[in-house]
Amino acid sequence: MTAQRRRATGIILVAAFVAIPAIGTALAGGYRVNLTPSEPLGLWRIVPLDRPVALNDLVFICPPATAEMREARARGYLRSGSCPGGVAPLIKTVIAVAGQHIEIGVSVSVDGWGVSSSSLALRDGKGRPLTPFPSGIVPPGYVFLHSAFPGSYDSRYFGPVPISGILGLAQEVFTYVP
Numbered sequence: 105m106t107a108q109r110r111r112a113t114g115i116i117l118v119a120a121f122v123a124i125p126a127i128g129t130a131l132a133g134g135y136r137v138n139l140t141p142s143e144p145l146g147l148w149r150i151v152p153l154d155r156p157v158a159l160n161d162l163v164f165i166c167p168p169a170t171a172e173m174r175e176a177r178a179r180g181y182l183r184s185g186s187c188p189g190g191v192a193p194l195i196k197t198v199i200a201v202a203g204q205h206i207e208i209g210v211s212v213s214v215d216g217w218g219v220s221s222s223s224l225a226l227r228d229g230k231g232r233p234l235t236p237f238p239s240g241i242v243p244p245g246y247v248f249l250h251s252a253f254p255g256s257y258d259s260r261y262f263g264p265v266p267i268s269g270i271l272g273l274a275q276e277v278f279t280y281v282p
Contacts, residue, residue: 134272136164136193138279140183142251142258143195146279150193150272157198157247157267164193164271165249172262179232181257187269195274196249196258200242208236212250212260221252224260237263 134150143162150164157163166187167173173189176182185192200206200214207213212222224236237260242248246264250256259265 135277138195140195141282142253142256143274144276144279144281147277148195148279149275149277151275153270153272157201157270159198159201161198162195162274163198163249164195164274165265166193166269166271167191167262168266168269170262176257176262179228179230181228193271194249194258196251196256198247199250199259200248200264202242202244202246204242204248206237206239206242206248206259206264208239208260214248219250221254222250222260223254225255229255234261236260 134152136148136150138145138148148164153161153163167176167182167189169189173182173191177189177191182191182194184190187193199212199219204215207216208224210224212219212224225234228234240263242264245267247267247270248259248264250260251258
């Protein structure tokens with residue numbers, strides 16, 4: 105091995121010894137990188153939720169490991185991560201809680217009030233059909249999630265999700281909107 109290769113190997117090893125604990129500490133501290141367009145790109149933090157979830161909370165949530173989520177993962181709507189089913193946590197806004205009525209037509213309404221930026225897509229970006237949630241009442245222990253991003257995969261399509269999947273509030277640390 106040449107001196108140049110030994111030096112390069114040494115630099116890589118030192119970088120790995122620094123980077124691996126730093127990444128582990130960041131993950132343990134609740135820091136996550138968002139690479140999806142549903143919310144601004146960049147560094148976010150999961151802030152513990154020490155109260156019941158409320159309307160308009162921006163949350164990190166692990167989607168349930170359901171057939172719909174497996175299909176969403178297969179279609180590429182969900183990224184790989186540490187949640188059940190091997191998917192990454194979602195960052196979404198809570199727009200309805202238990203007992204509220206969701207109506208889905210051309211867009212979404214909650215208890216008769218229209219939700220802005222909630223138009224439904226009939227097909228995804230690859231032309232595959234999308235099936236909207238059929239409307240109904242949010243059951244106890246569940247929330248209905250939304251993102252204003254037009255191509256967002258949220259409760260418009262997969263319906264209410266269990267509160268038990270909420271990891272905490274989503275707090276922007278260093279983000280930007282492309």
